[in-house]
Amino acid sequence: MANRLTQIATRTGDDGTTGLGTGQRVPKDHLRVQALGARPLFDPALEYLVLIGLTLVSYPLGRWVFARAEQAMRRRGMLAQY
Numbered sequence: 001m002a003n004r005l006t007q008i009a010t011r012t013g014d015d016g017t018t019g020l021g022t023g024q025r026v027p028k029d030h031l032r033v034q035a036l037g038a039r040p041l042f043d044p045a046l047e048y049l050v051l052i053g054l055t056l057v058s059y060p061l062g063r064w065v066f067a068r069a070e071q072a073m074r075r076r077g078m079l080a081q082y
Helices: 031-075
Strands: 017-019 026-027
Touching: 026 031
Parallel strands: none
Antiparallel strands: 017 026
């Protein structure tokens, strides 16, 4: 069975600040700390918008390319007329 931690103590105590990767200490309600916490909520929305944008561009482009290839094949007699 796993050991449970019932008490966690730090050497410095909680002075209301948190450390950044640069070693700088900022208050826990600092804008940078809030932005880092909000980032995972932003990424899926951005990815969804990019996906929609790519679909809106690539679908008509693919249809256009297919239509041009079909026309060329029909002109060369490589595709029967129906």
